[in-house]
Amino acid sequence: xxxxxxxxxxxxxxxxxxxxxxxxxxxxxxxxxxxxxxxxxxxxxxxxxxxxxxxxxxxxxxxxxxxxxxxxxxxxxxxxxxxxxxxxxxxxxxxxxxxxxxxxxxxxxxxxxxxxxxxxxxxxxxxxxxxxxxxxxxxxxxxxxxxxxxxxxxxxxxxxxxxxxxxxxxxxxxxxxxxxxxxxxxxxxxxxxxxxxxxxxxxxxxxxxxxxxxxxxxxxxx
Numbered sequence: 773x774x775x776x777x778x779x780x781x782x783x784x785x786x787x788x789x790x791x792x793x794x795x796x797x798x799x800x801x802x803x804x805x806x807x808x809x810x811x812x813x814x815x816x817x818x819x820x821x822x823x824x825x826x827x828x829x830x831x832x833x834x835x836x837x838x839x840x841x842x843x844x845x846x847x848x849x850x851x852x853x854x855x856x857x858x859x860x861x862x863x864x865x866x867x868x869x870x871x872x873x874x875x876x877x878x879x880x881x882x883x884x885x886x887x888x889x890x891x892x893x894x895x896x897x898x899x900x901x902x903x904x905x906x907x908x909x910x911x912x913x914x915x916x917x918x919x920x921x922x923x924x925x926x927x928x929x930x931x932x933x934x935x936x937x938x939x940x941x942x943x944x945x946x947x948x949x950x951x952x953x954x955x956x957x958x959x960x961x962x963x964x965x966x967x968x969x970x971x972x973x974x975x976x977x978x979x980x981x982x983x984x985x986x987x988x989x990x991x992x993x994x
Contacts, residue, residue: 790810853980869916872960898939912957
């Protein structure tokens with residue numbers, strides 16, 4: 773029994789380390805994962821590494837070929853757009869549910885965080901705003917009270933953070949949208965909160981689609 777727990781813990785540690793390497797871009801999109809070398813670097817056998825790769829394949833972070841070769845997943849622009857579109861629907865539902873029982877004190881807290889982050893943007897620092905934005909949206913998901921929904925949406929956030937890092941639109945444009953979402957949540961208006969969150973994401977999708985078309989046009993002109 774003790775041995776089993778020990779191996780389960782090892783599997784988990786290897787999985788977390790490998791996932792961290794992918795999310796931190798130590799392993800780049802499209803890169804082949806040399807399993808024997810990586811297992812040696814981690815000081816483990818290939819068995820827990822293979823289990824970790826299998827789990828990460830389910831999370832769309834790794835691709836495994838029929839021959840057993842593993843690659844860091846590389847998403848196309850179309851796939852990234854699809855991730856945002858799915859996120860829009862799921863996060864809209866999360867926000868609708870969250871409006872019914874959300875912590876109002878936390879909303880006040882996030883309102884002030886956004887204001888401070890916007891000031892940082894004026895000084896040329898977008899990173900603070902990006903961090904607040906990510907925390908706020910995850911807070912909305914957690915406030916839905918639906919664990920299955922939380923797991924689903926968070927998995928999309930992992931993909932977005934890995935393959936579409938950075939803000940799609942400038943903080944000066946999205947700040948008013950976030951304030952409107954907070955207003956709707958404070959009033960407990962679930963329909964309006966869902967509508968505003970979905971529109972918020974739809975605007976980013978529109979920009980991503982425009983970028984895709986521009987890239988296609990450039991390719992055709994070559």
